[in-house]
Amino acid sequence: MASSDDTNVGYKVHIDRALCTSCGLCEAFCPVNVFEMNDGPQAVRPEDCWGCETCAGQCPVHAIRIEASPAAKAAFEEREVAAPLDPEIKARYREWAQVLTDVLGLRWHPVAISLVKAGDPLPDVPMPEERLRFCQSLMAARRGRSLMMPANRHACPDGTSILGLTPMPEKLASGELYILFHKLDSVEAAKRMVHERPCLPPRTVDATVVTPLSDAACEAEVVAIVAQPEQIMWLSMATSYYTGHRHDFHASGYNAQCVETTLLPMTTGEINISFGCYGCRASSDVGDDCMMMGIPVSLMPQVVKGLKELGKKAIPQSRDKIYLPPF
Numbered sequence: 414m415a416s417s418d419d420t421n422v423g424y425k426v427h428i429d430r431a432l433c434t435s436c437g438l439c440e441a442f443c444p445v446n447v448f449e450m451n452d453g454p455q456a457v458r459p460e461d462c463w464g465c466e467t468c469a470g471q472c473p474v475h476a477i478r479i480e481a482s483p484a485a486k487a488a489f490e491e492r493e494v495a496a497p498l499d500p501e502i503k504a505r506y507r508e509w510a511q512v513l514t515d516v517l518g519l520r521w522h523p524v525a526i527s528l529v530k531a532g533d534p535l536p537d538v539p540m541p542e543e544r545l546r547f548c549q550s551l552m553a554a555r556r557g558r559s560l561m562m563p564a565n566r567h568a569c570p571d572g573t574s575i576l577g578l579t580p581m582p583e584k585l586a587s588g589e590l591y592i593l594f595h596k597l598d599s600v601e602a603a604k605r606m607v608h609e610r611p612c613l614p615p616r617t618v619d620a621t622v623v624t625p626l627s628d629a630a631c632e633a634e635v636v637a638i639v640a641q642p643e644q645i646m647w648l649s650m651a652t653s654y655y656t657g658h659r660h661d662f663h664a665s666g667y668n669a670q671c672v673e674t675t676l677l678p679m680t681t682g683e684i685n686i687s688f689g690c691y692g693c694r695a696s697s698d699v700g701d702d703c704m705m706m707g708i709p710v711s712l713m714p715q716v717v718k719g720l721k722e723l724g725k726k727a728i729p730q731s732r733d734k735i736y737l738p739p740f
């Protein structure tokens with residue numbers, strides 16, 4: 414096994430040459446250009462490595478291992494732990510979760526999403542052993558798991574950079590990689606898709622946290638719901654119940670959970686829907702008949718109140734199909 418020989422680094426890159434097929438994915442995806450392809454991948458700028466493990470997550474043959482120095486390990490392990498969530502907020506979230514579940518008949522937990530800002534204390538939430546995509550973590554949370562993921566627990570370079578955990582790898586920003594994966598017709602189209610989506614500044618977020626809303630460990634920024642279109646429709650109507658406001662949803666089939674369900678509601682303060690994206694549909698157990706909604710926490714009181722009203726007559730009557738002609 415070869416490794417970078419630089420000793421003045423927080424992280425060392427080890428590449429198992431016996432496994433490596435020189436596919437170049439590590440070079441393409443490293444957000445800080447540590448690698449160059451020169452008779453196989455070489456870690457030519459090891460001092461720039463900050464241990465995000467994007468390369469290891471992308472290597473199809475698991476040939477890369479990142480070794481953290483004792484100082485780098487200690488820096489993470491000794492991070493301040495956040496105080497437990499205020500019991501009043503916890504009780505409020507539980508009540509919201511109950512209303513959503515009862516009125517809509519949700520099958521899965523609504524999910525509380527938070528992004529831990531750089532340097533903030535970390536909530537007491539377990540990290541997964543394996544690397545997961547953000548969408549996979551969200552799907553696991555809807556089934557009851559609580560997960561905190563710093564960059565090196567994330568498996569999707571797109572989501573990780575969009576959510577501000579890493580810089581955007583150059584070949585993703587330029588659109589080049591999307592062409593490679595046959596997802597868009599031209600580099601111009603890929604560039605436009607990248608340009609039109611929001612993206613947090615690099616390394617402004619230290620970890621993503623997803624938990625069932627009824628068991629949140631820290632203040633949520635967005636509540637995500639995975640549900641059938643009819644249930645999402647009622648949520649949309651609940652949001653408008655007191656205002657009549659019609660929504661302009663932003664959906665594309667790209668970056669469903671990171672952009673459409675999380676970042677858009679977080680940055681616009683409006684609800685947003687998503688039909689899912691090719692990534693989350695291929696890599697998680699989300700049903701073909703499900704879609705998603707992201708609700709900024711600031712709108713939750715209004716949504717829950719509107720939903721309670723709709724649940725009194727409108728929802729049961731509609732589900733009873735009262736407009737069908739008698740037969």
Ligand code: SF4
Pocket residue numbers: 424426442443444445446447448461462463464465466467468469479
């Ligand atoms: S992808 Fe991350 S872990 Fe891998 S070499 Fe680049 S900075 Fe280091």
Ligand code: SF4
Pocket residue numbers: 428432433434435436437438439440453454471472473474475476477
């Ligand atoms: S991603 Fe893995 S197999 Fe591909 S070049 Fe890098 S180390 Fe080799």
